[in-house]
Amino acid sequence: xxxxxxxxxxxxxxxxxxxxxxxxxxxxxxxxxxxxxxxxxxxxxxxxxxxxxxxxxxxxxxxxxxxxxxxxxxxxxxxxxxxxxxxxxxxxxxxxxxxxxxxxxxxxxxxxxxxxxxxxxxxxxxxxxxxxxxxxxxxxxxxxxxxxxxxxxxxxxxxxxxxxxxxxxxxxxxxxxxxxxxxxxxxxxxxxxxxxxxxxxxxxxxxxxxxxxxxxxxxxxxxxxxxxxxxxxxxxxxxxxxxxxxxxxxxxxxxxxxxxxxxxxxxxxxxxxxxxxxxxxxxxxxxxxxxxxxxxxxxxxxxxxxxxxxxxxxxx
Amino acid sequence: xxxxxxxxxxxxxxxxxxxxxxxxxxxxxxxxxxxxxxxxxxxxxxxxxxxxxxxxxxxxxxxxxxxxxxxxxxxxxxxxxxxxxxxxxxxxxxxxxxxxxxxxxxxxxxxxxxxxxxxxxxxxxxxxxxxxxxxxxxxxxxxxxxxxxxxxxxxxxxxxxxxxxxxxxxxxxxxxxxxxxxxxxxxxxxxxxxxxxxxxxxxxxxxxxxxxxxxxxxxxxxxxxxxxxxxxxxxxxxxxxxxxxxxxxxxxxxxxxxx
Amino acid sequence: xxxxxxxxxxxxxxxxxxxxxxxxxxxxxxxxxxxxxxxxxxxxxxxxxxxxxxxxxxxxxxxxxxxxxxxxxxxxxxxxxxxxxxxxxxxxxxxxxxxxxxxxxxxxxxxxxxxxxxxxxxxxxxxxxxxxxxxxxxxxxxxxxxxxxxxxxxxxxxxxxxxxxxxxxxxxxxxxxxxxxxxxxxxxxxxxxxxxxxxxxxxxxxxxxxxxxxxxxxxxxxxxxxxxxxxxxxxxxxxxxxxxxxxxxxxxxxxxxxxxxxxxxxxxxxxxxxxxxxxxxxxxxxxxxxxxxxxxxxxxxxxxxxxxxxxxxxxxxxxxxxxxxxxxxxxxxxxxxxxxxxxxxxxxxxxxxxxxxxxxxxxxxxxxxxxxxx
Numbered sequence: 001x002x003x004x005x006x007x008x009x010x011x012x013x014x015x016x017x018x019x020x021x022x023x024x025x026x027x028x029x030x031x032x033x034x035x036x037x038x039x040x041x042x043x044x045x046x047x048x049x050x051x052x053x054x055x056x057x058x059x060x061x062x063x064x065x066x067x068x069x070x071x072x073x074x075x076x077x078x079x080x081x082x083x084x085x086x087x088x089x090x091x092x093x094x095x096x097x098x099x100x101x102x103x104x105x106x107x108x109x110x111x112x113x114x115x116x117x118x119x120x121x122x123x124x125x126x127x128x129x130x131x132x133x134x135x136x137x138x139x140x141x142x143x144x145x146x147x148x149x150x151x152x153x154x155x156x157x158x159x160x161x162x163x164x165x166x167x168x169x170x171x172x173x174x175x176x177x178x179x180x181x182x183x184x185x186x187x188x189x190x191x192x193x194x195x196x197x198x199x200x201x202x203x204x205x206x207x208x209x210x211x212x213x214x215x216x217x218x219x220x221x222x223x224x225x226x227x228x229x230x231x232x233x234x235x236x237x238x239x240x241x242x243x244x245x246x247x248x249x250x251x252x253x254x255x256x257x258x259x260x261x262x263x264x265x266x267x268x269x270x271x272x273x274x275x276x277x278x279x280x281x282x283x284x285x286x287x288x289x290x291x292x293x294x295x296x297x298x299x300x301x302x303x304x305x306x307x308x309x310x311x312x313x314x315x316x
Numbered sequence: 317x318x319x320x321x322x323x324x325x326x327x328x329x330x331x332x333x334x335x336x337x338x339x340x341x342x343x344x345x346x347x348x349x350x351x352x353x354x355x356x357x358x359x360x361x362x363x364x365x366x367x368x369x370x371x372x373x374x375x376x377x378x379x380x381x382x383x384x385x386x387x388x389x390x391x392x393x394x395x396x397x398x399x400x401x402x403x404x405x406x407x408x409x410x411x412x413x414x415x416x417x418x419x420x421x422x423x424x425x426x427x428x429x430x431x432x433x434x435x436x437x438x439x440x441x442x443x444x445x446x447x448x449x450x451x452x453x454x455x456x457x458x459x460x461x462x463x464x465x466x467x468x469x470x471x472x473x474x475x476x477x478x479x480x481x482x483x484x485x486x487x488x489x490x491x492x493x494x495x496x497x498x499x500x501x502x503x504x505x506x507x508x509x510x511x512x513x514x515x516x517x518x519x520x521x522x523x524x525x526x527x528x529x530x531x532x533x534x535x536x537x538x539x540x541x542x543x544x545x546x547x548x549x550x551x552x553x554x555x556x557x558x559x560x561x562x563x564x565x566x567x568x569x570x571x572x573x574x575x
Numbered sequence: 576x577x578x579x580x581x582x583x584x585x586x587x588x589x590x591x592x593x594x595x596x597x598x599x600x601x602x603x604x605x606x607x608x609x610x611x612x613x614x615x616x617x618x619x620x621x622x623x624x625x626x627x628x629x630x631x632x633x634x635x636x637x638x639x640x641x642x643x644x645x646x647x648x649x650x651x652x653x654x655x656x657x658x659x660x661x662x663x664x665x666x667x668x669x670x671x672x673x674x675x676x677x678x679x680x681x682x683x684x685x686x687x688x689x690x691x692x693x694x695x696x697x698x699x700x701x702x703x704x705x706x707x708x709x710x711x712x713x714x715x716x717x718x719x720x721x722x723x724x725x726x727x728x729x730x731x732x733x734x735x736x737x738x739x740x741x742x743x744x745x746x747x748x749x750x751x752x753x754x755x756x757x758x759x760x761x762x763x764x765x766x767x768x769x770x771x772x773x774x775x776x777x778x779x780x781x782x783x784x785x786x787x788x789x790x791x792x793x794x795x796x797x798x799x800x801x802x803x804x805x806x807x808x809x810x811x812x813x814x815x816x817x818x819x820x821x822x823x824x825x826x827x828x829x830x831x832x833x834x835x836x837x838x839x840x841x842x843x844x845x846x847x848x849x850x851x852x853x854x855x856x857x858x859x860x861x862x863x864x865x866x867x868x869x870x871x872x873x874x875x876x877x878x879x880x881x882x883x884x885x886x887x888x889x890x891x892x893x894x895x896x897x898x899x900x901x902x903x904x905x906x907x908x909x910x911x912x913x914x915x916x917x918x919x920x921x922x923x924x925x926x927x928x929x930x931x932x933x934x935x936x937x938x939x940x941x942x943x944x945x946x947x948x949x
Contacts, residue, residue, distance in 0.1 A: 019395060025842075029743045032746075037761065046782050094664045098665050124925060125867075125924055127898050131921060135678070246898065270868075270872055295771075369832060401834025415844075475829070482834060
């Protein structure tokens, strides 16, 4: 066992170059990961730094005579939350129903094509939905708004007249609902089909009807998954820009669903940023930071729910 | 073309867990050595240390010496890749590369390492390796078809051909027949007997008849209990292990009393 | 006895197991009744087809429930009620899809078929031109050539940046990291990145470029490329990571056992095995970002003429084109011309997205490793 034989057998001169290749390649892969972290750090840093002038501005420093940043962004936050909340109220029952239809009610050979059709909903760009909501859905809903205004005007959210063009917060919510529906549906569907066959068959063998089986076996299994799907849908609805920018004719916050007015953060940014400069730009970026934080919190809650129920639900 | 393996006081760890303890064994060149023993006794782990394949798992490391014709393959500065091109391995389940044709599979070891090779040389290597794996007659007309289209036994012999194409000194086989039907098993066993003309062959098997049929020497591994390390209990001529074992546990195992 | 049972069954036409079920024609009766009642109710307050369909559906579901309670029992009625509601949910989900597609096709198709729509930009198309074409009933002039070029360049740019970063990151996550802190951090922040609202990505890119090249000149195609990359990278990482993880470890080990280096194993065994899934994931990511409007609007601005240079001047893209034509018609007094162009552009965009989706499915199927070759 001399050093020379060792050299010849296991220290292949060619392999030295190959080893460097391994190092280089893993270094490149690592760099890519670092780039992602850097990008995100940049995004956060940029948003914070550019927001500071608006966040710390005193009275008179903001544009258009706003007294403080929060009195500017607050109403839009509420508007964003109302629009997304209503959208989820509309979308969730339908989305869960559709998911259930695909997973447990439709004929087996149809469930895949039906899934494609729902995916099609997700494939339509948001600007097209916005255009549809503006030109088609809004006018279609005007008679309903008129009726609500005449007969349910005593409810605050319907009080004070209605929009003749249908470009209202409620129309925007319906468009948002259509856009988040496929997201919630596809996640729920994935969880529903993972329901243990054993539980389902046990329920059926006890003489349960199909609905009772769904109630006994599918929903308890999927509860956490449904909640997190709804939260992810909410995250998407909060950040959705163009649909609202096109549909809503913006104004001050009135919390009225059927007349013009209200505004959401993303639409405000999209409508005003191209012409903004100076402090106005800082204000919009600060609004963007607020939006980012809200969606971040919502998405984190969704993931937290999933991870907490991972062992039980198989929804990972 | 064939090398001797000496393990001296070899311990294998996964993190803090000692999987195999204090193995001393000498494997002769141009012979077939079988490792037998109950599940979890460390025989596969030990086999994988022979070409440093266990290092693929996180936290795995080795203490002791493992000499390949006197060269310690765990000496500092030794490249595991160089070890593996000297010590080839055939796995439990046939695993031809699904994106490659039969021909490309055979040449994989050369091509994947970026070696340039003329078409004539490549053809020669393909034919020699496939003949060496007793597969040439069956596939010579469809070398450009995907390797995954072959039967299980043919795929396993293709994997052997792929291994001998890189001209190793030693071939390790990890239960090479456990996923195969009896006829394919026979074909692979015949092949193993021929391979020992040129290579040092080490085979892990659960099938004691197989060990008795193909091997010259047999090593019996066992564990004292769950969480304890596997140990080499007895190592001798195959006929002695099966007919006249020295250890009680070996006798119990080969006579089918446990395992 | 047997013969008796048999004749019994033949006589009644139903077995003892089906005794107590409501007659088969109940649903038809309920439907017909609901339709009539709904028509009658609406006749009092003003008839319209949509209202009639909705009211009929509601009455049908309710009457089916009541008749099942009466004829059978409450449990079966509840089951039937939920079956109808689930089916109803599906129909409701289809309505907007059909409506959107119908709107896009009915208004957009004539615009798309107008001569030169795909080949011309909006240079020289002023309000007067639109006014004239609407007044005289001639075909609408102007087109989407500049927006097509812009969308194409911006999307290609974003792909060129995102795919290498995304692919390499997922390679790091799957092949190199051993579940350490750093890989957990990357996974976490990729999750965070998936949740970035698209407008925020646009803000970031616009601002970053403003800091780098100064205000004014920062509005260019490349800023939009950056914005879309921020949105695209996490999608690519996620889908690629999933695809790399399903490559069986056996193949990696087989390659190592042949004395092949890790990086060569990854490049020549792991990636070729999963290339179809990776490619289809990338295609889907492209389909997603090509429809993004807001980030492009705030980064690349708007333009009326074709601009082939990503690094200079404002650049139009299809989604922004749709938005501008909808919100700010070229001829405010004759918005029909702009609307037609907007819907035609929407049709083009939807066709592109659909084709990309189909392409992704095709790639996933066609280039998957062959299972049999006999």
